[in-house]
Each structure stands twice: as C-alpha cells, then as structure tokens.
Amino acid sequence: MTFYPAAAPPDGDRRTAKQKIAAYLEPWLYSAPVLILIVAIMLVPLALGISYAFRDIRLLNPFSGAFVGLKHFRELAGDGAFRGALVNTLWWTFSSVILQFLFGLILALLLNRPFRGRALAQALCFLPWAVPSFLSGLDWAWMFNPVVGPIPHWLYALGILSEPSNILSDPETAMWGPIVANVWWGIPFFAITMLAALQAIPKDLYEAAEIDGAGPIERFRSITVPFLAPTMAISILLRTVWIANFADLIIVMTNGGPADRTQIVASYIFTQAFRRLDFGYASAIALVLLVLLLAYSMLIVVLRQTMLTRH
Amino acid sequence: MASITIQSITKTFGTVPVLHDIDLSIADGEFVVLVGPSGCGKSTLLRMIAGLEDITGGEIRIDGRRINEVAPKDRDIAMVFQSYALYPHMTVADNMSYSLKLRKTARERIAEAVGAAAGKLGLDPLLERRPKALSGGQRQRVAMGRAIVRHPKAFLFDEPLSNLDARLREQMRAEIKRLHKAIGATSVYVTHDQIEAMTLADRIVAMHGGIIQQVGNPLDLYDRPANLFVAGFIGSPAMNFVDGHCRSGAIETDDGSRIAVPGGIDLAEGQAVTVGIRPEHVRIVAGSGAGSYTARVDLVEPTGFGTIVHVRLLGQDLKIYTLERGAAEVGEPLHIALDGDRLHVFDRETTNRIG
Ligand SMILES: Nc1ncnc2c1ncn2[C@@H]1O[C@H](COP(=O)(O)OP(=O)(O)O)[C@@H](O)[C@H]1O
Ligand SMILES: [Mg+2]
Numbered sequence: 230m231t232f233y234p235a236a237a238p239p240d241g242d243r244r245t246a247k248q249k250i251a252a253y254l255e256p257w258l259y260s261a262p263v264l265i266l267i268v269a270i271m272l273v274p275l276a277l278g279i280s281y282a283f284r285d286i287r288l289l290n291p292f293s294g295a296f297v298g299l300k301h302f303r304e305l306a307g308d309g310a311f312r313g314a315l316v317n318t319l320w321w322t323f324s325s326v327i328l329q330f331l332f333g334l335i336l337a338l339l340l341n342r343p344f345r346g347r348a349l350a351q352a353l354c355f356l357p358w359a360v361p362s363f364l365s366g367l368d369w370a371w372m373f374n375p376v377v378g379p380i381p382h383w384l385y386a387l388g389i390l391s392e393p394s395n396i397l398s399d400p401e402t403a404m405w406g407p408i409v410a411n412v413w414w415g416i417p418f419f420a421i422t423m424l425a426a427l428q429a430i431p432k433d434l435y436e437a438a439e440i441d442g443a444g445p446i447e448r449f450r451s452i453t454v455p456f457l458a459p460t461m462a463i464s465i466l467l468r469t470v471w472i473a474n475f476a477d478l479i480i481v482m483t484n485g486g487p488a489d490r491t492q493i494v495a496s497y498i499f500t501q502a503f504r505r506l507d508f509g510y511a512s513a514i515a516l517v518l519l520v521l522l523l524a525y526s527m528l529i530v531v532l533r534q535t536m537l538t539r540h
Numbered sequence: 541m542a543s544i545t546i547q548s549i550t551k552t553f554g555t556v557p558v559l560h561d562i563d564l565s566i567a568d569g570e571f572v573v574l575v576g577p578s579g580c581g582k583s584t585l586l587r588m589i590a591g592l593e594d595i596t597g598g599e600i601r602i603d604g605r606r607i608n609e610v611a612p613k614d615r616d617i618a619m620v621f622q623s624y625a626l627y628p629h630m631t632v633a634d635n636m637s638y639s640l641k642l643r644k645t646a647r648e649r650i651a652e653a654v655g656a657a658a659g660k661l662g663l664d665p666l667l668e669r670r671p672k673a674l675s676g677g678q679r680q681r682v683a684m685g686r687a688i689v690r691h692p693k694a695f696l697f698d699e700p701l702s703n704l705d706a707r708l709r710e711q712m713r714a715e716i717k718r719l720h721k722a723i724g725a726t727s728v729y730v731t732h733d734q735i736e737a738m739t740l741a742d743r744i745v746a747m748h749g750g751i752i753q754q755v756g757n758p759l760d761l762y763d764r765p766a767n768l769f770v771a772g773f774i775g776s777p778a779m780n781f782v783d784g785h786c787r788s789g790a791i792e793t794d795d796g797s798r799i800a801v802p803g804g805i806d807l808a809e810g811q812a813v814t815v816g817i818r819p820e821h822v823r824i825v826a827g828s829g830a831g832s833y834t835a836r837v838d839l840v841e842p843t844g845f846g847t848i849v850h851v852r853l854l855g856q857d858l859k860i861y862t863l864e865r866g867a868a869e870v871g872e873p874l875h876i877a878l879d880g881d882r883l884h885v886f887d888r889e890t891t892n893r894i895g
C-alpha cells in the first residue's frame with residue numbers, strides 16, 4: 230500500500246507558492262456556492278434593512294434616502310405608541326405562549342394514552358396548524374362578532390359579558406381576541422412536539438415507578454417532566470421569538486385597534502411601513518425588536534447551558 | 541417473604557389468547573424460573589403477578605391473599621426489568637431510595653437500607669452517579685439494589701441478564717444465586733436461556749405457547765423431560781430426535797435401522813414414536829459390535845472442553861458430544877453405541893414421554 234504524506238510533510242514544505250495558494254483556497258472554493266447563497270439571501274437583505282434604519286426612506290417622498298444617523302431612534306425614544314406596543318407585545322407573547330403550551334401539553338398527554346379512534350383524533354387535533362393564519366384570523370373575528378358569531382352570546386349567557394357585545398371593539402378586552410385565536414392556532418405545535426417527546430419515554434420507567442409506589446402525579450413529576458424539560462425549553466424559546474414577531478392575526482382581527490390597545494411591535498412596524506410608508510422608521514423599530522429578541526435568546530441559551538452543566 | 545399461588549390463570553390480549561389455564565404454586569423462599577422461547581407468555585405471567593397486566597381469568601394469591609384487584613404498589617413485590625428501568629434523572633442512591641421515600645420511611649432507615657444494599661452489591665463508590673455514567677453490569681446491580689432495599693415479599697425478574705455480554709452474564713448469574721441464598725426471598729425469574737434456568741432454579745417451569753409444559757427441579761427436566769418440547773429445549777447441544785415405528789419389539793427408524801426398546805417401556809406394534817438421544821449420551825466405541833452403529837463423520841466442532849461431532853446416521857444429522865479430542869476425523873467412519881437406559885421415547889402423536 231502506498232502512503233501519501235499529509236498536506237505538510239515533516240521534511241519541509243517543497244511546494245511552489247502557487248500550489249500553496251491553491252491548497253489554501255481549496256476548501257473555500259468548495260464551500261463558495263453555499264457561502265455566496267447565504268450572503269446573498271440572508272446577509273445582504275439584513276444589512277440593507279439595518280441600513281434603512283439610519284436613512285430617511287419614505288416611499289411617497291422622492292427626495293428621501295439621505296443618511297439621518299440616529300434620528301429615528303431619538304424619535305422612537307419619545308414615541309408613546311411604541312412604548313405601548315412594547316408592553317402589548319410582552320402581554321401578547323407571554324399569555325399566548327403560556328396558554329398554547331399548557332393546552333398543547335394537556336392535549337399531548339391525552340393523545341399519548343391509547344383509546345379507540347386515536348389516530349383520527351390526532352389528525353383532527355393537528356388540523357388548526359394547516360389553516361392559513363389570515364383565514365383563522367378572519368374566522369375568529371367573525372366568531373367574536375355578535376351579529377354573525379356565537380361567542381358573545383355564549384359569554385353573555387355565562388354572565389361574563391353584561392351584554393352580547395364584540396370584545397374586539399372594547400379596548401379593555403380587545404387583546405384577548407387575537408390571543409384566543411393565536412392559542413387555538415398554536416396548540417398543535419406544542420401538542421406535536423410534546424407528543425413526540427412523550428412517546429420517546431420508555432414505558433417500563435412508569436411501570437417501575439408504579440411498583441415503587443408512585444401515583445400518577447408523582448410519576449408525572451419524577452419521570453414525565455424531567456424527560457420533557459429539554460423539549461419544553463427549546464420549543465417555548467422558539468415559540469416566544471416567533472409569536473413576538475407574529476402580527477398576522479392582529480392585523481386581520483383588530484388592526485392594532487381599538488385605540489392602539491392591541492398594537493404590538495410587529496404590527497406597529499407593519500403599520501409604519503405599509504400604511505405610513507415610512508420604511509426608515511419601520512426599519513428602526515424592527516432593529517430594536519431584533520436586538521431585544523436576540524438578547525432574550527442569548528439569555529435562554531445561557532440559562533440552558535448552566536442548567537445542562539449543573540446536571 | 542411469601543408464597544405465591546397461581547390458579548387457572550388465563551390472559552387474552554383483545555381476542556388473542558396468550559396464557560391458557562396456568563396453575564402454579566410457589567413456596568415461601570423458593571426460586572422459580574419461568575423458561576420458554578420468546579413469545580410464549582412468560583413475561584405476561586410475571587407482569588400479571590406484578591400487577592402490570594390485568595388478569596383475564598383465574599386468581600393470584602400472595603400469602604393466601606387474593607391480589608387480582610390490588611394495585612402493584614400494594615402487592616409488596618419488587619421487579620427487575622430487562623432494560624433495568626433506572627430513573628435517568630436520579631443518582632444511584634436516589635434510584636435505590638425512591639420507593640422508600642414514597643413510603644415515607646424515616647430518613648435514617650432509608651440511609652441504612654441503601655447502605656446495606658449498596659454494600660451487598662458493591663455499589664458504594666457509585667452512589668452519587670447517574671445511570672448514564674454506569675456500565676451495563678453496574679446498571680444491572682443498581683436495578684437489583686433498588687429491588688432489595690425494600691425487603692419485599694417477592695422478587696420478580698424479567699430477563700435481567702439478557703442485555704449483558706456472555707461473561708458478565710455468567711458472573712451476575714452466580715451473584716444472583718448467592719444473593720438469593722443470603723436473602724432467601726421468594727423469587728420468580730423469567731428467562732429464555734435454559735442454562736440460566738438450569739443453574740438458578742430450585743424449580744423450573746417450562747412454558748410453550750402459553751401452556752406450562754413441565755414443572756420440576758432442573759435435573760428432573762433434564763433426565764425425564766415430559767414431552768418433546770421440553771426435551772428439545774433443555775440441554776445444549778440440543779437432543780437428537782429420531783422418528784420410527786415399533787416393529788417386532790424394537791424401534792425401526794425411517795431409514796431401516798433398529799434401536800432396542802429401553803427397559804420399562806411398553807409400545808404397541810406399529811406405534812409411531814420419536815426417540816430422543818442426548819448428544820452426550822452417544823458413546824464412541826472402538827470397533828463395530830452387537831448393537832453398535834457405524835457412520836461417516838460429517839463435521840467436527842471443537843468447543844475447547846468437548847467436541848461436537850456430526851454424523852449421518854439413523855436417517856439424519858446426529859450430533860455427538862464427546863470429551864475425547866481427536867476421536868473423530870471428517871470423512872472417517874465412526875463406531876458408536878447408544879445407552880439404552882438413557883434414551884427417551886415419546887409418542888409422536890401426543891408428543892408426550894412414554895415410560
Ligand atoms: N400489550 C400486548 N398487546 C398484545 N399482545 C401482547 C402484548 N404483550 C404481549 N403480547 C403478546 O403475548 C405473547 C406473549 O408475550 P410475552 O409474555 O411478552 O412473551 P415472552 O416474555 O415469553 O417472550 C406474544 O405473542 C406477544 O406478542
Ligand atoms: Mg419477555
């Protein structure tokens with residue numbers, strides 16, 4: 230068998246300069262197509278978007294486009310609507326994620342035990358995921374409308390509403406409309422991921438625990454939760470970032486109103502960009518949102534890492 | 541410690557019957573091994589004793605108390621699983637003390653019990669580790685430790701050694717036997733490995749197709765297998781079977797050879813029988829003589845201690861187990877004799893032992 234020396238033979242490098250350059254470039258040439266793609270479709274638009282935040286870009290003003298420095302950010306600091314949107318975003322994101330997660334987990338636990346017609350039930354439960362978000366937003370808007378939808382009448386019958394009115398037009402309750410629609414729409418995501426994790430738990434652990442004397446709650450606490458924890462953490466993280474960015478339902482159902490009470494940062498960006506056509510200002514807001522979400526992700530990653538090393 | 545009585549137990553999964561009318565009494569302190577090929581229903585029976593499967597029909601009693609409806613945790617049994625089923629998020633010590641904690645045992649008592657069990661099994665240096673950081677053999681020990689800390693009435697083992705390599709399996713087998721001698725608790729042990737069954741059991745229960753084939757001490761099953769299934773299952777290398785008919789006072793095999801009917805056996809003229817010959821009971825003799833056979837050697841398999849010789853005889857591939865090295869050469873003729881007293885004769889119709 231012949232032995233081929235590695236790139237740098239021990240007895241000194243006898244290759245010409247040209248060969249050295251070629252050897253150095255080789256891996257870069259192989260990965261060039263992917264690198265070019267990444268730069269072209271991810272980094273360039275990102276950089277362009279970021280650059281808008283520092284420029285005056287208004288679609289209807291042909292003389293705009295000039296570099297304005299931190300003007301947008303100074304404006305943003307004094308923008309009450311933006312601050313309101315930040316608070317609404319927190320409210321919208323965390324109540325949606327927590328409710329989606331809880332209901333998704335319960336659904337997964339129910340679907341994880343065998344019963345007749347389980348396959349059909351599973352398919353049905355995952356159906357909302359397949360409904361386009363705009364369509365489900367419209368559906369829910371109709372359902373909350375007392376003229377065509379049943380929900381106000383039910384709430385009235387239950388004594389929760391004093392009259393069958395549209396909760397979407399009441400500033401106090403409007404946010405619950407998109408949240409309910411979002412929960413309904415997002416439960417399948419958690420149900421699917423939790424169900425997959427549940428099915429990976431060995432059944433004999435539960436049997437061993439049963440013999441050891443653990444009741445259902447104790448078994449859930451000492452076996453199910455530790456097994457699900459990593460999946461829970463990562464799916465909640467992903468969903469949080471995603472929902473914070475998710476304005477479809479709000480745009481369709483309330484369009485940020487009434488009185489900006491359902492305006493979240495993402496829908497505010499949309500409003501600035503496509504209603505006021507102020508792309509510069511919208512980009513500045515988007516940049517702030519990006520930084521906030523990055524900080525949040527970093528926090529979670531660090532938290533996860535410390536949790537992992539502690540174990 | 542306890543006796544276990546199993547009465548007319550049946551089990552069906554949906555409409556599929558898995559166990560048929562099982563009757564078995566296990567005495568206090570006895571080590572009983574359920575053995576049989578995979579799928580014969582051993583685990584199902586064990587899990588019914590544990591309370592992990594519903595009982596379709598019949599009754600199980602522990603110490604005389606009917607336990608059909610009793611929850612697993614109240615049966616006071618401990619089980620060792622094939623996969624060990626250790627809680628991966630708990631340390632070895634926590635795994636072992638879990639059941640005691642759930643039973644609200646005092647902290648000092650728990651520490652004492654875990655310490656004693658760890659000492660018995662050599663787990664002391666591992667107590668703070670998680671199962672992930674243990675080898676297969678160590679996990680096996682922890683699973684045993686988890687079972688013994690509680691001093692249950694009975695131990696149930698479901699193929700506890702099947703995931704270990706051969707050497708470790710042998711070692712743990714001896715350790716389980718020693719542990720049983722020391723603790724003396726009633727044990728029911730499921731395995732598909734007949735060597736494990738033979739070495740461990742006070743009494744073996746051989747099962748096949750959801751039916752108990754024979755119950756007896758290991759040497760009984762070896763010396764007097766009740767039917768063709770037990771004869772073929774117990775013993776390694778496996779018993780040779782030769783089909784034949786009773787013709788004028790001898791058994792005539794299908795290729796025309798004749799085997800003398802062993803003493804104490806009555807056969808009807810023309811009765812279809814199967815003769816069972818253990819490979820270790822075939823003698824190699826120096827020359828041809830009365831009652832000896834001559835055959836050509838087909839294959840020689842040395843196992844180190846002994847040698848398995850395959851010859852073409854009595855219409856089939858007959859295995860011979862001999863301790864003499866070099867007794868046979870491939871292609872050479874070999875003279876052999878059968879030990880009349882050690883032949884087993886089975887009715888071919890019922891597959892049951894005759895005599
Ligand atoms: N939960 C179950 N549902 C349906 N059939 C089962 C179930 N558990 C076991 N069986 C069937 O019962 C038979 C006996 O199984 P088992 O007791 O596990 O066999 P063994 O332990 O002897 O290998 C097998 O045919 C198996 O397919
Ligand atoms: Mg089994």
